[in-house]
Amino acid sequence: MACGYNQWNKRLVIWHFYVDRAERRKGFGRQLMDCALSLVASGSKNGLGRNEQCDYPGVIAYQRLGFKLCGFDATLYQGTVNEGEFGLFLARYL
Numbered sequence: 767m768a769c770g771y772n773q774w775n776k777r778l779v780i781w782h783f784y785v786d787r788a789e790r791r792k793g794f795g796r797q798l799m800d801c802a803l804s805l806v807a808s809g810s811k812n813g814l815g816r817n818e819q820c821d822y823p824g825v826i827a828y829q830r831l832g833f834k835l836c837g838f839d840a841t842l843y844q845g846t847v848n849e850g851e852f853g854l855f856l857a858r859y860l
Contacts, residue, residue, distance in 0.1 A: 767798045769805075772815075777857075778806050780816040799831045806860060813859035819843070820852055833858045 768782040780802065785795045799814075806814060816828060825835075837855030 767802065769802055769814075777813055777815050778802060780814060783816070795827065796831065803858075803860075813857055816856045819848065820854065825854060825856070828856045831858070 767780065767784075769778055769780045771778055783795070783798065785798070802814060814833070816833065833856040835854060836857045839853040839855070842853035843849055843851045
């Protein structure tokens with residue numbers, strides 16, 4: 767997991783969150799997310815945010831971890847190799 771703190775909105779943003787395919791469904795993702803949540807709670811931050819490329823299994827995993835869809839951007843990948851894709855924004859508030 768890689769994340770960083772946005773001062774302007776007091777939000778921890780998750781940049782990368784991966785669990786090896788062979789290790790999925792064993793609780794490691796929840797443990798990683800719980801660790802991130804403890805960082806949020808200790809710093810009185812607003813919550814966690816994540817931008818997810820249209821990856822259905824990834825979105826389902828975030829929903830299982832308590833994230834809710836909060837935004838959509840049809841132009842997020844314009845001018846990149848992923849042009850035509852769209853971005854979903856998910857958040858988990860405390």
